[in-house]
Amino acid sequence: MEPIAEEQVVESARHGDVESFAVLYRRYYATLVWLAYSILLNRDHAEDCAQQAFVNACENLADLRRVDRFGPWLATICRHEAHQILRGRKPAGVCPPVDGLSEAPPGHEGEDHVLVRAAINQLEPMYREIIILHYYNDMDYRRIAATLGIACHTVRGRLFRARRHIEKILKKNGFSEGRQP
Amino acid sequence: MIPPKQAGWLDQLLSEARPGKPPKADFEAWRSTHAAALKRLKQRGAEIPRHRPRWATITQLGMTAGRSPLVRLAVAATLIVGVFALVSLHRGHTTAPAKPTVAAPARAPVPVPSESEIVERELALAQELFTQGDGRGLLALLGTARPPTTVAVATYLGQIGDISSVPTLDAWAARWQGPSQENPFQKAAAEIRGRQEQNDANAVALQPPQTPNPPLAVTRPPSLEEEQVRACRGVVVDRTGAPIGKARVWAQACSRDLKLTDLVTPVVTDSRGRFTLRLQTEGRSAVDSAYYLLCMHPAYALGWVRLPADWSTIDPGDFEIILSEPTVVSGTVLNSQGGPVPSALVEARVAAAYGSDNVHEYPYTVGNHRAVKTDAQGRFMLADVPAGSALNLLVSRAGYGSYDSRESEGRSVVRPPAGGSQTYTVRAGEQNLVIELASAIGRIDGRVVREDGTPYDENVALLCEYVSDPAGAVFYGYAEGKWTLWDRLQQGHRSPTKGGRFTIEDLPAGVYWIAAADPVSADLVTVPVRVTITGRAPKDRVTLKVGRPSRITVHLVDSGTGRPVAEALVVANCGMKMQRHTDTNGLCVFHLVPGDYFISTYGWAFETTSVQVTSNRRDQRVEVSVAVPPPSPGRLLDEFGMPVPGLVYLVAGQRIATDVEGHFLVPWGANGSVSLARDMTGTRARLFWRRTTAVNGELEIRVEPLAVLTGRVVDRYSRPISSRVAFLFLTPGISADKYLPIVQLASGTRLLNGRFQIEVPVGVPLLLKVTLGNSTGQSGLIDPMPGQTYDLGDITLQLASYPKPGTGLPGE
Numbered sequence: 001m002e003p004i005a006e007e008q009v010v011e012s013a014r015h016g017d018v019e020s021f022a023v024l025y026r027r028y029y030a031t032l033v034w035l036a037y038s039i040l041l042n043r044d045h046a047e048d049c050a051q052q053a054f055v056n057a058c059e060n061l062a063d064l065r066r067v068d069r070f071g072p073w074l075a076t077i078c079r080h081e082a083h084q085i086l087r088g089r090k091p092a093g094v095c096p097p098v099d100g101l102s103e104a105p106p107g108h109e110g111e112d113h114v115l116v117r118a119a120i121n122q123l124e125p126m127y128r129e130i131i132i133l134h135y136y137n138d139m140d141y142r143r144i145a146a147t148l149g150i151a152c153h154t155v156r157g158r159l160f161r162a163r164r165h166i167e168k169i170l171k172k173n174g175f176s177e178g179r180q181p
Numbered sequence: 182m183i184p185p186k187q188a189g190w191l192d193q194l195l196s197e198a199r200p201g202k203p204p205k206a207d208f209e210a211w212r213s214t215h216a217a218a219l220k221r222l223k224q225r226g227a228e229i230p231r232h233r234p235r236w237a238t239i240t241q242l243g244m245t246a247g248r249s250p251l252v253r254l255a256v257a258a259t260l261i262v263g264v265f266a267l268v269s270l271h272r273g274h275t276t277a278p279a280k281p282t283v284a285a286p287a288r289a290p291v292p293v294p295s296e297s298e299i300v301e302r303e304l305a306l307a308q309e310l311f312t313q314g315d316g317r318g319l320l321a322l323l324g325t326a327r328p329p330t331t332v333a334v335a336t337y338l339g340q341i342g343d344i345s346s347v348p349t350l351d352a353w354a355a356r357w358q359g360p361s362q363e364n365p366f367q368k369a370a371a372e373i374r375g376r377q378e379q380n381d382a383n384a385v386a387l388q389p390p391q392t393p394n395p396p397l398a399v400t401r402p403p404s405l406e407e408e409q410v411r412a413c414r415g416v417v418v419d420r421t422g423a424p425i426g427k428a429r430v431w432a433q434a435c436s437r438d439l440k441l442t443d444l445v446t447p448v449v450t451d452s453r454g455r456f457t458l459r460l461q462t463e464g465r466s467a468v469d470s471a472y473y474l475l476c477m478h479p480a481y482a483l484g485w486v487r488l489p490a491d492w493s494t495i496d497p498g499d500f501e502i503i504l505s506e507p508t509v510v511s512g513t514v515l516n517s518q519g520g521p522v523p524s525a526l527v528e529a530r531v532a533a534a535y536g537s538d539n540v541h542e543y544p545y546t547v548g549n550h551r552a553v554k555t556d557a558q559g560r561f562m563l564a565d566v567p568a569g570s571a572l573n574l575l576v577s578r579a580g581y582g583s584y585d586s587r588e589s590e591g592r593s594v595v596r597p598p599a600g601g602s603q604t605y606t607v608r609a610g611e612q613n614l615v616i617e618l619a620s621a622i623g624r625i626d627g628r629v630v631r632e633d634g635t636p637y638d639e640n641v642a643l644l645c646e647y648v649s650d651p652a653g654a655v656f657y658g659y660a661e662g663k664w665t666l667w668d669r670l671q672q673g674h675r676s677p678t679k680g681g682r683f684t685i686e687d688l689p690a691g692v693y694w695i696a697a698a699d700p701v702s703a704d705l706v707t708v709p710v711r712v713t714i715t716g717r718a719p720k721d722r723v724t725l726k727v728g729r730p731s732r733i734t735v736h737l738v739d740s741g742t743g744r745p746v747a748e749a750l751v752v753a754n755c756g757m758k759m760q761r762h763t764d765t766n767g768l769c770v771f772h773l774v775p776g777d778y779f780i781s782t783y784g785w786a787f788e789t790t791s792v793q794v795t796s797n798r799r800d801q802r803v804e805v806s807v808a809v810p811p812p813s814p815g816r817l818l819d820e821f822g823m824p825v826p827g828l829v830y831l832v833a834g835q836r837i838a839t840d841v842e843g844h845f846l847v848p849w850g851a852n853g854s855v856s857l858a859r860d861m862t863g864t865r866a867r868l869f870w871r872r873t874t875a876v877n878g879e880l881e882i883r884v885e886p887l888a889v890l891t892g893r894v895v896d897r898y899s900r901p902i903s904s905r906v907a908f909l910f911l912t913p914g915i916s917a918d919k920y921l922p923i924v925q926l927a928s929g930t931r932l933l934n935g936r937f938q939i940e941v942p943v944g945v946p947l948l949l950k951v952t953l954g955n956s957t958g959q960s961g962l963i964d965p966m967p968g969q970t971y972d973l974g975d976i977t978l979q980l981a982s983y984p985k986p987g988t989g990l991p992g993e
Contacts, residue, residue, distance in 0.1 A: 013222070013226075014226055014229060015226040015227070015229055016222055016223035016224070016225070016226025016227055017226070018212075018219055018222070018223070021219070021222060022208045022212075025206055025208045025211065026206040026208055027206075029204060029205075029206030029208075030203060030204045030205075030206060033204040034204070037200075043200055043201050043204075047204060050204070051211055051214075051215070054211065054215075054218075055215050055218045058215070058218040058219060058221065058222045059218055059221045059222070059225075061222060061225070061226075062222075062225035062226060062228065062229055066244075068245075112194060112198075113194075113197065113198045116194050116195060116198040117198050117200065120195070120198070131195065135192070135195040135196050135198070135199070136198075136199040136200075137203075163191060163192075163195075166191065166195070167191055170191075
């Protein structure tokens, strides 16, 4: 969707058009899930968080003044919601794991994936969210930049540093290029 | 998936490490669980206006553009260039001769202007330069202009050019090929030379005199500049007389509609508190505006002095501005039910503090940001009020009757601490005032019709008399869609009523008489209608029927002698009042529309009498007889017992002239009041009690030479008060605290080094009272003897005691 078109959709949703809001929901849902995941490190909680973020956005969309900043605005809501969950607003027992390794590996996944995920989880949040959005959500630099409200070259720089960091962690954990699949 | 440009093993690993499947956005499921949120989205969305205001779009465009680094760079460059331009301008580039503005060359080919067009443009430029008074610019234009333009430029130069233009003009004059008497350059040069010579002569006259009696200084006419600019000097002191340095002083004009305009750039007082302002008197008229010298210092409240009404009489020396400590006046504005009235505008006219006259009132108004509005609890606080000043508070708000503390219009009352008065002078520092505004809830719709019911379209003035207030009736005029006071109506305001209809809004509850009147004579053309506005019945409709008036002639005669009584007041009352005075034949005429009237006659020489009259379309003559006591004969004699012609002044303001033999008739019996008699020359006079025993049935009043009272007026620190106009009131007294009614004897005298000297009539012991602003002083009782001079010594001014509610200021 072209940016201009998105602004029109947001404007229309601001005026209460549910279909326009549905368009935005479909467009941003996955992004929000992965953004929440970068903080919560739990898929289920991340999906709950994304849905709650849409609820908050839905109720406050009328207050949005700059429709061209919808993406960053939504991302901020999502991050805020995720941190609320992290701080324990959610009932006990669903607290996210603090250890990156505690995420249950999907059925057929091997040790490499667990190690890579652990390396990602050890990144600073700023780098982690870029890595997750780029590799897990298949977003290019421009889309990440537009969604997070930062410059494109910033995304590129963070991604580069994050990769180097992961590489170091993997090597430190005994992972070598020879073990690559 | 968009692979990285150099996808390596790490990229592949990271891409494959995604936990679980990609999340799927199921909006319908979300919708079903969060219907309330969507409902809220719709609700709030409906509240947003569909079309964004144009300014919002412009702002957004600006913000969007502002995010671009290029735009930011361009703005920064423009700012830097602008700063450089300003600096270079400031360094004196402005003094360079003005160059004609040259339009930037357009990229597209432009048609070359014809010769006539160029001349036209040059002429316009010359005229503009002339209007701006730019002689140098004109001179520069002369060098480049086409021949037809040069003549006009020379003419302009002749009017505004200086002596430096003369050589150029002479050179052009030498090249002139027309008739020499029409040489415009020669004429212009001669004009400039003549003007220069006159200026030189004036400059000589303005130089300090070298000889004791410079004849030039006396005879020369004042130069234009001197007439228009007047130096205004003075001193700023505090209430103890100590000079205040570093205070800002400036002049301000206040128009009738309270528009305030600063006249000069503020000057700062020196260490001795002195300042000098140069005031432009040109085009200033004290008729339309009041002018003030204002003074501000951080440690004091605002101080001011009102400049004299006539600018030519501005004394070039010694304006004294006294600064006082700042105080506040606060209070609460309530409605009739006792609830607060928020957002009511509170203004004030502040009579300057100690040391100035009452006329030195300065407005605390919206124009100078000194008016305040009440808060949600109806509270207000006027700040920066000079200590010791007296305030006239004005409170207003749409939907309420206004409140004026000095001229209470009967609509609203103030509840002062002492309680129970309509008028109330507020003093600086007073707090917890409670002002009650009557709610203006009423509305009267009406129409003016003829007797046959058709609309009356001619101009009428609508009169609405408010009679609910115990303080008495107050007149309001309704003209041109606005309520105006009665006196404004008398200035000829008219109310054109469309189709005879009118609406009167914002009326406080009460009883009103409404009638239509002739806009010129103010005679009623309809019978008044009584309307009651209450909270339950705030609206009413009235129909005013224009009737054909009949002529009612009132003839007032003395019942004892049958003589006509002149100058008596006759009032015709039918709910609203009309009044006339009888002429020398005792006659006055009313034109009254059909109805019942009470006709009352008032005069100071007889008792009030009333008769009832019914106007019934026929001319009538009403005879009213009153009992007027016989006049007392008297005679005016000089100190040698010889009769002199003169005048006798009575308490009622009447003045009676004697005949050449000094005989006069006082048309009222003895009532104990004091009157003044003086001879025609005004050099001899006498105050006499009206109960003075008549000799052979005739009062003999001996006028004698005036006595002279001198003295010095000092403030409470025994400093003489100088350069001020003090009002001296003479009060005949039996003792210091027992006064007699008297004709007003007052004199405004300018004090020089505190000293005054006045001539007073003899005959009755007198008290001299000095009033200056809010301060008064009083001499002891003195019985002046003819031709004697009495020195009363120092009269010390004290700050007048605060007037009790309901009483006027001292001296009023």
